[in-house]
Amino acid sequence: MxxxxxxxxxxxxxxxxxxxxxxxxxxxxxxxxxxxxxxxxxxxxxxxxxxxxxxxxxxxxxxxxxxxxxxxxxxxxxxxxxxxxxxxxxxxxxxxxxxxxxxxxxxxxxxxxxxxxxxxxxxxxxxxxxxxxxxxxxxxxxxxxxxxxxxxxxxxxxxxxxxxxxxxxPTCRAEYHKALRAYFQPHRDELCETCQTRLEKNPMRILDCKSEICSGIAKDAPVILDYLxxxxxxxxxxxxxxxxxxxxxxxxxxxxxxxxxxxxxxxxxxxxxxxxxxxxxxxxxxxxxxxxxxxxxxxxxxxxxxxxxxxxxxxxxQGCEFQPPHQCDLYIAPMDEAAIPTAMQIASSLRTSGYQVEYDLMQRKLKAQMKYADKIGATFVLVLGENELQSQQANLKNMKTKEQFPVSLGEKFEEKFDDIAIQYMFHDVVNDFEKECGTHGSNE
Incomplete structure (x- = not known):
């Protein structure tokens, strides 16, 4: 076992x-x-x-x-x-x-x-x-x-x-230590074992003791500010x-x-x-x-x-804000094994440019992949099947707005993705600003 x-x-x-x-x-x-x-x-x-x-x-x-x-x-x-x-x-x-x-x-x-x-x-x-x-x-x-x-x-x-x-x-503390020893000496037997040792070596430490008995005795002890x-x-x-x-x-x-x-x-x-x-x-x-x-x-x-x-x-x-983690920018959903090399190429290219990209590693069906993309908070999803590979055209889906953008899978893909992603981020920032300022529907 x-x-x-x-x-x-x-x-x-x-x-x-x-x-x-x-x-x-x-x-x-x-x-x-x-x-x-x-x-x-x-x-x-x-x-x-x-x-x-x-x-x-x-x-x-x-x-x-x-x-x-x-x-x-x-x-x-x-x-x-x-x-x-x-x-x-x-x-x-x-x-x-x-x-x-x-x-x-x-x-x-x-x-x-x-x-x-x-x-x-x-x-x-x-x-x-x-x-x-x-x-x-x-x-x-x-x-x-x-x-x-x-x-x-x-x-x-x-x-x-x-x-x-x-x-x-050290000069004024020496005088303060004398005053503390004089104060604590009558209570020596009441102090914890550790503070009894401190009384001779460093009586200021008694003031920092967590024992309720010691802290109670220390409540009326001399104050250092009077000895500076x-x-x-x-x-x-x-x-x-x-x-x-x-x-x-x-x-x-x-x-x-x-x-x-x-x-x-x-x-x-x-x-x-x-x-x-x-x-x-x-x-x-x-x-x-x-x-x-x-x-x-x-x-x-x-x-x-x-x-x-x-x-x-x-x-x-206190409900303070923490900066949320960077979530997946693009999830690529290959519908079969033939689409995996293309998914790898796209992922490699976008990762080099600083995007967070994932693709299926579990051989899931498309429906399960879409659920996974939603669970990890992917901003966009790109589905790659036989038709997309043959035509070199696919649809980039915004998971939040459900909008779809036609994209080419060739050399221009990264450039097109940049444009769409930047447009989405700008739109999101404007929406957040309008919500904060209460200007929805304003023409100003």
């Missing part, structure tokens, strides 16, 4: 019926990033485990609970849990930071975390992310946030709130000024600390309530010490990551 094998828990198949949604969001994100002067980078799926221990932080949930790590002989590798560490490693290794600054890159990649699967949170998930290295000023923070907002706006999303915060620099040094406070105030200059609305949320240790100063999230508890569609911030920490020269940097699964979920819940 054959054993049925299913996909691993926490992963999803993206079928041909769904892939057009992914193509839509990937294209929007890629084109918008390019408009802001960013360039695509591709990095390995796995990296040395030390890379994530050094960059993400040993006290984070990602490192302590969620990484997929494997050993190959004496070498240890980890499937990437996020994109920033690998991108910065690549910038350093390939000398990008020796070129003109700022360096601006983006990526679309899959990430892996061993989490409890739920809506919008998978063990294999996909991110669009950007990183900008070389600029320390708050104008760069505003630029990164503006890019994220531009993508969300282009997707047509509504009710997306921008939350911002500053978590300071003059430089960090000025940076944060300037960021707000630049956001206002671009008419970008925001809310200051002192509870945002982000989940990874490399963040400094500005952190932000775009949040929605339309997809349940997992409402952060995009999150990011500044990480000025990361490049030096990874062996490079001191270089300021910042970026964000946008979960594509969550973005698509939010678009679906």
């Amino acid at each position: 054959a054993i049925k094998i299913t996909r691993p828990q926490g992963t999803e198949d993206i079928t041909p019926k769904q892939i057009y949604k992914w193509h839509t969001v990937e294209r929007m994100a890629r084109e918008t990033a390019e408009n802001f002067g960013f360039h695509e980078m591709r990095i390995p799926t796995f990296e040395s485990t030390d890379l994530f221990l050094r960059s993400v932080g040993e006290t984070t949930d990602v490192v302590q609970k969620e990484m997929y790590t494997v050993k190959a002989k004496e070498t240890e590798f980890t499937l990437r849990p996020e994109g920033t560490a690998g991108s910065i490693r690549s910038m350093l290794q390939n000398g990008l930071l020796n070129d003109a600054l700022p360096q601006k890159i983006f990526y679309i990649l899959s990430c892996f975390r061993h989490e409890r699967p739920q809506a919008g949170r998978l063990r294999e998930f996909h991110q669009f992310g950007v990183e900008m290295a070389g600029s320390a000023g708050p104008a760069s923070d505003a630029e990164i946030i503006a890019l994220a907002k531009a993508i969300l706006d282009r997707a047509g999303l509504k009710n997306i709130a921008l939350n911002i915060n500053s978590i300071g620099c 040094c003059d430089e960090c406070r000025t940076h944060f105030e300037k960021l707000q000024e630049y956001l206002k200059a671009q008419n970008i609305e925001y809310t200051i949320n002192p509870k945002i600390v982000r989940g990874l240790d490399y963040y400094t100063k500005t952190v932000f999230e775009f949040i929605t309530t339309d997809i349940g508890a997992q409402g952060t569609v995009c999150g990011g911030g500044r990480y000025d010490g990361l490049i030096e920490q990874m062996g490079g020269k001191p270089t300021p940097a910042m970026g964000f990551a946008m979960g594509l699964e969550r973005l698509i979920l939010t678009m679906e819940s």
